[in-house]
Amino acid sequence: MVRLAGIALSGLLGLFVYRWSRRLHGDRGGLISLATYTFCPLMLSHAQLVIVDVFHAFWFFLSVYAFWAYARQPSWRRFLGTCLLVAITGGSRHTFLSLGPIFALLMGWELLRRREIRPPLARPAWLVGGRFRRTAVLGGLFAVVVPVLMFAILWPAYWFHVARPMRFEDRPHRNVDRKLPEGPIRDLGYAVLEAPIPASEYLGAFIGAVVHGELGHPSFIHGHRSRHAPWYFYPVAMAMKTPLATIALVALGVLWPIRGWKGPSGGVFLLAAILVVVVGSFGLPLKIAIRYVLQAYPFLAVLAGRIGRVEAPGRILRMATGGLVTWLVVSVLLVHPHYLAYFNALAGGPARGR
DSSP: OHHHHHHHHHHHHHHHHHHHHHHHHHHHHHHHHHHHHHTOHHHHHHHTSSSSHHHHHHHHHHHHHHHHHHHHSOOHHHHHHHHHHHHHHHHHOGGGGGHHHHHHHHHHHHHHTTOOOOOSSOOOGGGTTOHHHHHHHHHHHHHHHHHHHHHHHHHHHTTTOEEOSSOGGGOSOHHHHHHSOTTHHHHHHHHHHTSOEETHHHHHHHHHHHHHHHHOOOEEETTEEESSOOTTHHHHHHHHHSOHHHHHHHHHHHHSOOSOOSSTTSTHHHHHHHHHHHHHGGGOSOOSOGGGGGGGHHHHHHHHGGGGGOSSOOHHHHHHHHHHHHHHHHHHHTTTTOGGGOOOGGGTHHHHOO
C-alpha cells in the first residue's frame, strides 16, 4: 500500500508538470514535458520505492509552482497557499531550505529588472517606500508565516510530543563541541539542545544528518570508492543518469530563440529552481545517491517543453523534437523494469555505467 502511494503521487506530479508547462508553453509544450517526465528513468525507479524522495519532489515542485502563480497575481489566498506548501515540503525533508534561495533569487531578479513581486497587502503609507521595501516585506512575511505553519503541521504529526534533542546526562556533546567555539556560544547551544522542544525528533533528524555527513558514508563514482565523495558528485551523477534525449530537449528549450524569459510568465522560475538545487548539492553533507536531487527533474521536464512555444516550427525542428521524444521512450523502455540501473550511452549504458 505504501508503494502505491508513491506511484500515485508520482502520477499526480506528472499532471502538474503538464499543467504548468501547458500554461507556459501551450499544448505542444505540455505534451513534450509530460513525455519527458513520464519516461524519466529516475522518477520511474524511485516512485515504486518506500522512500520520501518522490513525496519531497512533489511538494517542492508545487511550492515553486504556487510561488509562480502568486507572482503573476498576488493575493492573500495564493500567498498563504504557497506558505502552506513550503511548510509541508519542510516536513518531508530538510532540503526544503533551498526554497529560500530560490524565492530570494527570483525576487532579486525582478528588482534588477526594475520590477517587483508585491506582498499581498493593500497600499498603506508605510509600504509606499519603494520596490526594495515592499520586496523586503514579502520576504519577512514568508520568514514568519512558514515557520508558524510548519510548527502547526509538525507538532500534531509527532503526536504533540515534547522532548530534549540531547540529554544533560550525555555531556559532553562532541558534535556540538566540534561545531561551536568554547564560551557563551557553546553554552547557548547546550541550553537550546537540552531544553524540552516540541517535535524534537525533527530537529534531532536534522542534527543526525549533519553528523552522518561529517562521519562520511560509502560512495562510488568513476570507479572509485570513498567515504566523502567530491563536491561534483551530483552534477556528474545527473549527467550520467539523465537520458541524452532529455538533455537535448532541455538544451533546445533553453537555446532556441523564443521570447518569454522575462517576467513571471517566463522560464526564469524553472532555471532558478534547477540552478539552486544543482549548485546547492555541492554542499550537501551526504553524497550517496542521486535521489537527493530528484526534485530537479520535474523542472527539467517543464523546461524541455519550452520548444513547444515555437509558433510555426519548421520541418527540421518538428522532426528533431519528434525524434528526440521517440529516442527517449525507446531508450527507457529498453531497460524495463530495471529503471534504477539506467545510465545513458555516454556513461556506458546500464551494462557499463559507473
